[in-house]
Amino acid sequence: MRLSTGFVPTVKETPNDAIIPSHQLMIRAGMVRLLSAGIYAWLPLGYRVMKKVVRIVQEEMDAIGGQEFHLPALNPIELWEETGRVKDFGDNLFHVKNRPLVLAPTHEEVICWIAKNHIASYKDMPQIWYQIQTKFRNEPRPRSGVLRGRQFLMKDSYSLDTTWDALDKSYDLHAEAYKKIFTRCGLKFFIVGASSGAMGGTGSQEFMLESESGEDTIALAEDNSYAANIEVATSLVPKAVRHPESKPLQEIHTPKVKTIDELAAFLKVDHSKLAKSVVYWADQTPVLVLMMGNDELNESKLAALLKANVRPIEPDNLRALTGADAGSIGPVGLKGFKIIADKRLEGANGLISGANKNDYHLMNIDLERDCTIDGYYDLRTVQAGELAPNGKAKLRIVRGIELGHIFKLGTKYSDALSATYLDEKGQAKPIIMGSYGIGIERIIACHIEQNHDENGIVWDKAIAPYHVHLIAVSMKTQEVVALSEHLYSQMLGAGIEVMYDERASTSPGFKFKDADLLGMPLQVIVGEKNRSKGKVEIKLRKTGERMLVAPDQVIASVKELLS
RNA sequence: CGGGGUGUGGCGCAGCCCGGGUAGCGCGCACGGUUCGGGACCGUGAGGUCGAGGGUUCAAAUCCCUCCACCCCGACCA
Numbered sequence: 001m002r003l004s005t006g007f008v009p010t011v012k013e014t015p016n017d018a019i020i021p022s023h024q025l026m027i028r029a030g031m032v033r034l035l036s037a038g039i040y041a042w043l044p045l046g047y048r049v050m051k052k053v054v055r056i057v058q059e060e061m062d063a064i065g066g067q068e069f070h071l072p073a074l075n076p077i078e079l080w081e082e083t084g085r086v087k088d089f090g091d092n093l094f095h096v097k098n099r100p101l102v103l104a105p106t107h108e109e110v111i112c113w114i115a116k117n118h119i120a121s122y123k124d125m126p127q128i129w130y131q132i133q134t135k136f137r138n139e140p141r142p143r144s145g146v147l148r149g150r151q152f153l154m155k156d157s158y159s160l161d162t163t164w165d166a167l168d169k170s171y172d173l174h175a176e177a178y179k180k181i182f183t184r185c186g187l188k189f190f191i192v193g194a195s196s197g198a199m200g201g202t203g204s205q206e207f208m209l210e211s212e213s214g215e216d217t218i219a220l221a222e223d224n225s226y227a228a229n230i231e232v233a234t235s236l237v238p239k240a241v242r243h244p245e246s247k248p249l250q251e252i253h254t255p256k257v258k259t260i261d262e263l264a265a266f267l268k269v270d271h272s273k274l275a276k277s278v279v280y281w282a283d284q285t286p287v288l289v290l291m292m293g294n295d296e297l298n299e300s301k302l303a304a305l306l307k308a309n310v311r312p313i314e315p316d317n318l319r320a321l322t323g324a325d326a327g328s329i330g331p332v333g334l335k336g337f338k339i340i341a342d343k344r345l346e347g348a349n350g351l352i353s354g355a356n357k358n359d360y361h362l363m364n365i366d367l368e369r370d371c372t373i374d375g376y377y378d379l380r381t382v383q384a385g386e387l388a389p390n391g392k393a394k395l396r397i398v399r400g401i402e403l404g405h406i407f408k409l410g411t412k413y414s415d416a417l418s419a420t421y422l423d424e425k426g427q428a429k430p431i432i433m434g435s436y437g438i439g440i441e442r443i444i445a446c447h448i449e450q451n452h453d454e455n456g457i458v459w460d461k462a463i464a465p466y467h468v469h470l471i472a473v474s475m476k477t478q479e480v481v482a483l484s485e486h487l488y489s490q491m492l493g494a495g496i497e498v499m500y501d502e503r504a505s506t507s508p509g510f511k512f513k514d515a516d517l518l519g520m521p522l523q524v525i526v527g528e529k530n531r532s533k534g535k536v537e538i539k540l541r542k543t544g545e546r547m548l549v550a551p552d553q554v555i556a557s558v559k560e561l562l563s
Numbered sequence: 564c565g566g567g568g569u570g571u572g573g574c575g576c577a578g579c580c581c582g583g584g585u586a587g588c589g590c591g592c593a594c595g596g597u598u599c600g601g602g603a604c605c606g607u608g609a610g611g612u613c614g615a616g617g618g619u620u621c622a623a624a625u626c627c628c629u630c631c632a633c634c635c636c637g638a639c640c641a
Contacts, residue, residue: 011590013574019635034633140639148640476599507599507600508603511601
């Protein structure tokens with residue numbers, strides 16, 4: 001590809017709308033342009049990278065027996081009504097105005113529809129179906145360049161199995177394929193246990209990349225022996241003690257004491273003696289959650305436990321329901337609430353909590369004697385420095401970007417859409433499904449996040465738009481032009497992917513800066529300085545290392561360096 | 564959807580607060596010339612509904628109102 005005629009609009013200045021490095025560099029390198037919030041045009045250089053990533057994904061999916069589909073993005077809304085997901089997705093689903101159609105944000109429905117019509121027998125399974133296709137989601141807040149867009153390319157696959165054991169196998173095959181894909185794309189990633197969320201199902205894992213730009217929070221053991229999304233992460237923390245004897249309840253005046261820290265200081269007691277009351281709506285039901293001391297309630301865990309949308313109860317409603325304000329709420333004598341507690345408090349006594357009367361607390365609470373607790377569950381948010389559940393190392397809390405997600409779906413969709421097969425005994429059974437996703441653009445952005453320096457992108461050969469950036473330093477010197485042209489045609493002949501900078505009126509410095517910005521693994525630099533000594537320079541983008549080789553050795557050297 | 568910010572030639576910005584003369588600067592672009600190994604230089608030139616609509620005023624990029632777009636934080640995110 002000749003730069004003089006090619007379309008690679010590089011820019012010197014960092015665009016003001018781009019905050020994270022990958023976004024800045026993708027714009028500066030002429031890979032993408034923003035059309036509208038969360039909607040990007042991919043220019044030729046960026047699209048070459050995209051096609052390479054797609055190719056890698058296809059190869060690894062094919063290797064586990066995946067069969068590639070091409071499914072429509074326009075889906076009849078009826079299909080989505082049947083699974084209840086028009087409501088679930090809400091405003092995140094794009095609706096078509098002049099037809100009863102929606103733009104598909106994912107494809108469980110269509111896959112299920114095909115399976116329902118054509119998978120009739122246990123003999124038809126297992127199946128792994130995948131596609132690489134544009135998804136549409138009306139994200140309320142697109143951000144971070146291509147990391148969260150309203151239109152994006154996704155590899156989504158679906159496994160169809162007859163048994164849960166078989167699902168495990170399909171799931172494991174995907175996990176292996178995903179590891180290979182991300183490794184081949186040159187990414188340093190880790191795998192975390194994740195929440196199944198509203199997708200339902202029995203298990204899920206996320207493939208994450210550590211990054212300050214990430215939207216997810218991950219608890220990671222310092223020795224990497226444990227990793228989990230904060231939504232599900234647990235840790236080893238001491239439980240509350242149960243004293244042999246429970247003393248009688250006692251009301252204490254605690255004027256102006258609102259927070260747990262103030263209460264601990266006022267009463268001069270340890271946090272572990274205090275039971276914090278957190279009050280939420282679970283759909284329409286008021287719920288009081290007891291946490292030890294200042295433990296932070298994890299809303300994701302609460303929502304998963306109650307299978308409901310949860311949100312804090314508003315101050316006015318709280319007073320109406322309890323007769324007191326936040327800071328004085330407690331479990332004793334509270335009517336009309338579902339009361340649950342964190343596992344840490346299981347069976348505890350001698351606790352202090354709110355009296356449901358402003359400025360008063362109760363001492364000597366015995367949860368078993370004085371309250372009706374509907375259950376003890378893990379509801380706390382882990383904190384940095386706590387011991388991982390395996391006891392091996394301390395946890396640190398990091399931000400992460402989700403590259404891929406694998407799900408054991410089960411029968412949620414096959415039940416909803418009656419996708420059944422006949423087993424060996426002729427009985428109809430629902431197909432057991434898994435679903436698996438990879439964000440293609442995220443691979444690209446993450447690769448840049450992990451592989452760049454102050455001068456630009458540093459591509460791995462595997463997904464670099466070109467392997468060699470050939471620079472004719474000056475087009476004024478006939479010999480340099482002749483040698484550059486010769487090397488260019490030699491490289492093309494040898495099947496080397498080469499971008500050739502033969503722009504006539506661009507200064508050498510500009511060409512070097514562009515080459516570093518665009519980040520091809522090798523730069524082959526033809527200048528009069530070295531040519532006159534019978535040499536051509538090869539520069540490794542990653543290390544900055546330079547070497548001089550004879551012109552007739554260039555092809556051999558390039559091939560060796562790229563191997 | 565809450566909070567904050569920004570919209571001025573292709574890009575990056577100044578001007579706005581505190582109302583007045585042909586709306587500036589850098590980059591890029593075109594033409595001519597000089598340069599040619601780390602984002603060259605000189606000269607000439609093209610290019611603007613100042614996000615949109617309305618209002619106040621003799622006069623609005625600037626003041627007021629409404630709307631829109633984009634960015635950041637939060638909420639949300641199979």
